[in-house]
Amino acid sequence: MAKGDDAIRRKKNKSSRKRMRSSESAVSARISAIIASKRRRKAGKRRICEAMCYSLPTPDDPFNDRHGKKEPEEKKKKKSKDIPGEKKNEKKLVFENGKNLVEQSCPSKFLIVCLNTIKDAWREEGEVEECDISSWGLDLWRCCSNGLSNVLDTSGPCATREQIAWLVSSVSDIVARKEKQGILVSSPCLLYIVPTQEKAVQVRSICKPLKALGIHAVSLHPGASIQHQLHGLKNCEPEFLVSTPGRLLELVSLKAVDISSVSFLVIDGLGIGSDEEIRYADKLNSIKETITSSPHIVVFSDHCDQMAALAHNLLGEPITRLSLNDSVTSRSVFISQHVHYCQSQELKITKIQEIILQSMHDNCKYTKMLVVMKSENKNGLTSWRLNLENCSITNASSSGSFSLNHREKTMRVVVKDEESLQLDKVENFEMVFLTDFPSSMKEYVGILKRIARHSVTGVLHSLFCQADAHLAKRLVNLLSECKQAVPQFLLDFDS
Template sequence: MAKGDDAVRKKLNKANRKKLRKDDRSSSTVTARVASIIAAKKRRQSGKRRKCQGMCFSLPTLDDPFNDRNGRKDFETKVTKKVMLPHRDESEFLKEKCREIIRKNEKAKNPGLKNLKVTSLKNEQKKSLASVSSAVQRSRIDSVRTKTQLSGNQEQACENSDCPSKYLIRCLNEIENSLRCDGTYNNEEDKPLFVSTWGVEFWKCYSAGKDTLETSGASSTIEQIAWIVSSAADSISRKDEEGPSATSPFLLFLVASQEKATKVRSVCKPLKVLGIHTVSIHPGASLDHQIQGLKSSEPEFMISTPERLLELLSLKAIDLSGVSWLVVDGLQSFHENGYFDKVNSIRNSISRKTRTIVFDDCFRRACVPVVQSLLTGSVHRLSLHDSVTSQSACIIQSVNMVSLNDKQSKAVQILERAYGNQPCAQASKVLYVVGKDSKYHKLVAALKLKGYSISFGSALSEVGNSGEVKGKMRPSVSMIDTDQIDTIKLDEFECVVIPDFTLSIDSYVQILTNMARYTVNGVLHSFFTTEDAKLAGPLIKILEQCGQSVPEALRKMSSSSAMEQ
């Protein structure tokens, strides 16, 4: 029976479909290994396994009751134990650790937060020794901790000790990285900001809560500004943890010019990523624009010139009652521009509890009253130099020309004029530097008659008891001879009187640079007679170098002495 057309067409279509399926398989062919993997996967999904695959799975055990690990053993981690050091090898270990930390610190050009362990390098060697010593002590307490745990304990100890916090170090690193990218900060020694010698000394003052008097003889540098604003940012972060902060600026940075304001603003700008907002107020911008900017933002830092800030205060556009830090940068520029009265007005509008930092680059006697009005409490002196000018800043040198018979009476009158009318003077300490002659017994008797308590030589440690006469407190007076200058601490004496100028110029300089370290009210009185004419020339040089007034009689005595020689 002949096939019909439908059967022929059906058979032809079947052949075409078979050919197409064969072409598809040839185009999507895979290797035998991949095909076996695909097939095994399909069998697992369908629940069918080979016998050999069933043997690859272990039964649940007591250690793995749910068979989560499928019979695999736990990886054994090797615990690094701390080696207990004998006492005799501990010093060698500390020295080696210090050298290793110092080498790593010198190679680190752009340190990050990972270098926090190096922050214990305060003076680059002394603090390193203390940090490693504390690490060894912690390792004795728990010798089984791993390196990660020990590192975490070191960071926690750094937070609770007197070294800078991690947040402060982060602020310094943000500033340094930004300024290095801009080419603004180029340190010759290529050292990070957080190992600065000045910064370490400033941190001690910051931790003690004292006012600061910087007497290096120049305005603030980038390094000093970075430490100040980073410390202020650290204080803000601590206050935010305790509760909401005030709406007024936390830090007020007074500068004398728009150029200086721009410099300080460039150092503060990198802290914006950490939430610290800074505004710069100066005559270079319109007053209305600055008022609108202060209303729309609540800056933590404010950099301003005195005249523009007084305009804002007169318009009540800003409140300075909540300022915690005041920085007065460069007294020389304020003196040249006649800003001293304006600076005093700004200081009076701020709370007396505000901590103050003054960069004293003007060693003239006219600047001393301004510094005394700004720094009313105990101060901490900072200086990058050991010169007589920087160490004797804000100490008034008073040279009195007297006759030989009037020395003792004048020495008593000096004390009466200084403390006789004060209602309370128990915090003051007075020192008389006298000779070994018995004639000073009259001076002691005259002082006791006025109500002053006297201590001699080795009894200076008992100084502190002041007497009261007719309702007025009298300061305690100490007396030493010229041979005891090297053995007495002079830093707490605000007033030093030299009735007889028998000591050398070197001893005079030693007294001048070591007295009144914690105050800006130091006064050094000395009495000169015609017998001391040979010392007039060297004394005049010191007075002129320190910006002090020179009596005309002393100049005449010096010139006459030079002519006789």
């Protein structure tokens, strides 16, 4: 049945209206405002003269509602107040190796995608996530993103599955953001050192689901032939490299892999599986020397006195210490605690002199020492500081602080009284001397944790007297838990 003239006309009018609407969206904002004003006039909604003598619509006011008047100042103030609230998600610029690296206030969607991909793979294999460590993961992500400090984790001898998942996801997020900025990322960008073959297989299995997101990981260990690994490295350029120290050095000597431009160096299980500590330390030092760039270093280690010097050498300063638990045994790893017994105030002064002189003569690596004294005893500091043998004193201040010089060794001694001491300043020193034992173990533990917050190794000296006998039992238990030497006089007080 043929269509009538009316139907054809309606169809043409409809298509013409569509063309008009599409053409209006293509014109400039000024022309669009004029067309809108013309439509209002035709519709009878004109309230006031909008001719050339009065005002014209503008892009800021296309419907001419303000009739040429400026925006009220109250509205401007409200808008300016809303701006600071939006700064919470504002991006900051951090300079790393001369390049701009975007630091976000919260993790990106890609990091969450990486975590969910790994967890989905665990669910498919029938494995369940053991615990939620999101707070620990966010702290690690912040440290890796800003690149300002290395990380020492003392939760246990080795990293858990969840810790490895957060670590590789954080690095993947940083790599993706760099590539988005057009920054060239070297391959491999992450070097993950493990002590055993079993650990290498575990880390590789956790990284495997990320291959679908463009992150390729390769594991190198003595369980496979070196020819097979040489062939695999020629056919791919992995972003993540998981290896034992010995096999990695073999492949580096054969020039099969280049680790000179690695951006992230992870050492998992420091001291585990290393019966010969000297050879193990030499291998790790050789690996670090091979890396010519300045990588961000993350070390997972439990209490191991033989590895304290190695951890300090690998990490350097500054560092941020992380742990899955807030126990003093975990937070104070590599921090030495020494408790000395003194019967009188005069003996305390003598003991302080002995310890400072001994530190100077032993070529102690610490250069800053904090001495915490009572206010009435602080004034007597000037009388005994001049009696230090074979040491010259310079830069003495009215507050009692001074510098000790012995041969080529210089130590800055800062003296504070208990009233003016701020515990936040304790973490700036690796060597702290408490001339009067704290009134409670909680205060002692707080000082101990703060010393360890931004230092790998440190020393806490404290003087114990008869008035502190009621704390002997708890102090003995604390020293035993931290694997520190317990003096005999404390055992006598306890008994």
